[in-house]
Amino acid sequence: MSLLSVRMRASLGGKHVSGAERLTEEEFLPRVLCELLRRPGEHDFLKITIDRVEEVIETEPLKVSSFNFGSVEEARRFAVSKLVEAGVPKEVALKGLRLLAQGANPKGGNMRGAVLMDIRSGERLENDPERGVRTVRMDWKGRDRVRKFLLERGFTERTLDALAVATKNVLCGVLAELCWSDDPDYTTGYVASPKTGYVRIHPLKERGDELGGRIYFIESERLEEVVKCLERRAVLLRGLPSS
Numbered sequence: 255m256s257l258l259s260v261r262m263r264a265s266l267g268g269k270h271v272s273g274a275e276r277l278t279e280e281e282f283l284p285r286v287l288c289e290l291l292r293r294p295g296e297h298d299f300l301k302i303t304i305d306r307v308e309e310v311i312e313t314e315p316l317k318v319s320s321f322n323f324g325s326v327e328e329a330r331r332f333a334v335s336k337l338v339e340a341g342v343p344k345e346v347a348l349k350g351l352r353l354l355a356q357g358a359n360p361k362g363g364n365m366r367g368a369v370l371m372d373i374r375s376g377e378r379l380e381n382d383p384e385r386g387v388r389t390v391r392m393d394w395k396g397r398d399r400v401r402k403f404l405l406e407r408g409f410t411e412r413t414l415d416a417l418a419v420a421t422k423n424v425l426c427g428v429l430a431e432l433c434w435s436d437d438p439d440y441t442t443g444y445v446a447s448p449k450t451g452y453v454r455i456h457p458l459k460e461r462g463d464e465l466g467g468r469i470y471f472i473e474s475e476r477l478e479e480v481v482k483c484l485e486r487r488a489v490l491l492r493g494l495p496s497s
């Protein structure tokens with residue numbers, strides 16, 4: 255099946271404000287473009303990249319579970335326990351958590367992409383620690399139907415996108431992921447892994463906190479192969495999410 259990969263990035267005053275990924279058949283491209291152009295809110299720069307992908311892998315989404323806590327501290331403790339369940343040594347999980355909490359960009363603040371962390375030693379593996387790595391070229395088959403399904407059950411559009419990212423990551427060899435948003439108003443994050451599925455955790459940060467991002471725990475020997483898959487392979491999620 256030949257599909258088009260469509261990527262949108264928008265920023266305001268040099269700061270990233272919105273991004274989106276779609277895999278679409280050519281006949282639906284005008285509709286997808288209109289939707290992506292409506293999405294970013296206030297911005298002064300917007301870039302859309304389109305390229306054709308010849309090979310697409312289909313997979314089912316990770317199973318979803320949700321947990322609510324009374325404080326960020328409790329929620330973070332739970333996130334660490336889920337990372338440990340996924341096979342991350344506790345000290346490495348704590349290192350990942352601290353990094354996200356203090357801003358993983360060595361120049362301060364957030365990174366543009368994800369941190370790659372060796373699951374055994376906690377060493378950072380990305381070539382460019384400001385940019386990190388981006389999971390791209392993934393989407394839902396029947397996106398509108400899945401979106402409606404999730405929104406009706408109290409999930410958000412962010413869950414739709416993040417579940418696609420997390421599922422593709424697992425397929426590419428990411429052994430565990432920790433994520434929370436850099437949006438100061440969005441405090442739900444998640445841990446994802448083949449073992450735990452997609453575990454939504456609330457609240458992983460305080461409202462108003464602008465720090466966030468993603469840590470991918472991987473085996474350093476597989477670095478090249480994992481990055482190539484995250485950046486190049488096209489993945490379509492099929493079916494509705496289940497718990």
Ligand code: PML
Pocket residue numbers: 410412413414416433434435436437442443444454
């Ligand atoms: C969820 O609600 O399922 C968690 C989504 C995390 C989104 C992270 C992001 O968009 O930056």
